[in-house]
Structure formats: structure tokens, C-alpha cells
Amino acid sequence: MKTFKDLEFKPHSFNNGVVSRTFFDNGYGVSVVKHDYSYGGDKGLYELAVLNENGDLTYDTPITEDVIGWNTKEEVSAMMKVLSHL
Numbered sequence: 001m002k003t004f005k006d007l008e009f010k011p012h013s014f015n016n017g018v019v020s021r022t023f024f025d026n027g028y029g030v031s032v033v034k035h036d037y038s039y040g041g042d043k044g045l046y047e048l049a050v051l052n053e054n055g056d057l058t059y060d061t062p063i064t065e066d067v068i069g070w071n072t073k074e075e076v077s078a079m080m081k082v083l084s085h086l
Contacts, residue, residue: 001084003077007032017041024084027053028061032076039069046071048079061086 007020009032017035029051034040038047047069052058059065063083071079 002080004032004073004080005077007076021051021055022080023051023053024080026084026086028058028083028086029053029055030076030080030083031057039067040071043070045069046073046076048076050083 002022002024007022009018009020011017012019012033012035015036017033017038019031019033021029021031023029031049031051032046034046036042040047047067048071049057049067050061050063061083063079068079
């Protein structure tokens, strides 16, 4: 099972940011970002978006209908676990 530790962050083109994307066997994926204007980024927290099999944001999962901000590394891992089991 993938967790936050498995994410490989790359520089984000937006204000001191980093971004990582990863996909699960079920076709879903996550985009995890932290930058000056992401939800919680200025506090060292992460914003997570759910991706569909095409890599596009999707808003129709049991996890969320929007991006989820203000996440610790542990919270990101927990959401990744739930998403990987949908």
C-alpha cells in the first residue's frame, strides 16, 4: 500500500511549491501539493485532490467532492489508503 512516504515530490511551478502524483491499481490517483497558496501550505500542510484514470481531477468519490486542504502527512496517507480500496 502506498503512503505519503512513497510520494516523490517535484518542484511546482507555483510559488515555492512541490507536487506529487501517484495512481493506484483501481484507476484512482492523488495529486498532493504544498505551496504558498494551497490550503494549509503556509502552515506546512498539504492539499490533496483525487484524480481519475485519465489524471483529471474528479469530484464524485466517497472521499470528497472537492480538494481537501490542511492535511498532515499522516492524513494524506490515510486518504490514500481509503482511495486505493475503492
